[in-house]
Amino acid sequence: MKKQFALLGLLLIAVVGYSQEVEEPSFYLLKGNVIVEGMIGYSNDTDARSGADLSEYIINPKAGYLFGDDFAVGLDLSYQHTEESDDDTEKNIEETITAGLFLRYYFLDLGKRFKVYGELGGDYVKLEGGFESNTQKATGFQVGLNLGVNYFVKDNIAISFVLSDVANYRSLNNEAYYIGDDLVSEEGNTNSLNVDLNVFNNFFQTAQFGVMFKF
Numbered sequence: 001m002k003k004q005f006a007l008l009g010l011l012l013i014a015v016v017g018y019s020q021e022v023e024e025p026s027f028y029l030l031k032g033n034v035i036v037e038g039m040i041g042y043s044n045d046t047d048a049r050s051g052a053d054l055s056e057y058i059i060n061p062k063a064g065y066l067f068g069d070d071f072a073v074g075l076d077l078s079y080q081h082t083e084e085s086d087d088d089t090e091k092n093i094e095e096t097i098t099a100g101l102f103l104r105y106y107f108l109d110l111g112k113r114f115k116v117y118g119e120l121g122g123d124y125v126k127l128e129g130g131f132e133s134n135t136q137k138a139t140g141f142q143v144g145l146n147l148g149v150n151y152f153v154k155d156n157i158a159i160s161f162v163l164s165d166v167a168n169y170r171s172l173n174n175e176a177y178y179i180g181d182d183l184v185s186e187e188g189n190t191n192s193l194n195v196d197l198n199v200f201n202n203f204f205q206t207a208q209f210g211v212m213f214k215f
Contacts (some may be wrong), residue, residue: 027112027152030069034215037062037160041208056082059163060208062102066176070106075099076121096128098142104112106150119162120145127172138190140172152213162208167195 017167039060064074085091100123148162
């Protein structure tokens with residue numbers, strides 16, 4: 001009887017040990033995994049000098065495939081709405097749609113659950129906006145560098161924090177704009193380079209937040 005209890009005890013320990021090993025969550029991002037992520041960002045600020053109110057929000061879904069451990073490539077879409085207004089002028093409203101590819105590398109683990117990454121993206125850009133009486137359109141491309149963190153609440157679900165536009169280069173071809181038969185602005189190309197290290201000092205004004213699923 002004692003031998004039977006001993007064998008039963010060893011079997012129970014083995015089963016419990018095996019189940020704990022199987023159920024131990026895996027927070028690794030490995031080759032062959034698929035990630036789906038949805039990001040939302042919002043900010044509202046007032047210029048101290050001009051008194052103008054500036055607000056913007058962005059919606060940014062993504063899907064990616066890990067072609068190697070900690071390396072992902074995927075599709076990136078976004079919609080951004082920016083609005084600036086004050087008491088003296090009409091509203092300046094811009095809407096921007098981008099679509100393209102991203103390359104992400106998870107380069108730092110902070111414990112088991114925090115994964116820090118850098119992301120390089122290249123996108124087609126379509127922009128429409130300006131003052132209500134003077135709306136213009138432009139198309140082009142942009143290349144940007146973002147930094148982000150995924151915090152895994154479960155092995156396949158993570159909360160995402162992204163510092164967007166740490167560095168960004170954009171080239172746009174502006175369409176000619178007419179009011180009636182009068183040419184207001186000619187067709188032309190504009191290029192801009194922005195490196196904004198200030199995002200680290202204003203995290204909650206510049207960050208996007210969302211959820212990522214790993215399959």
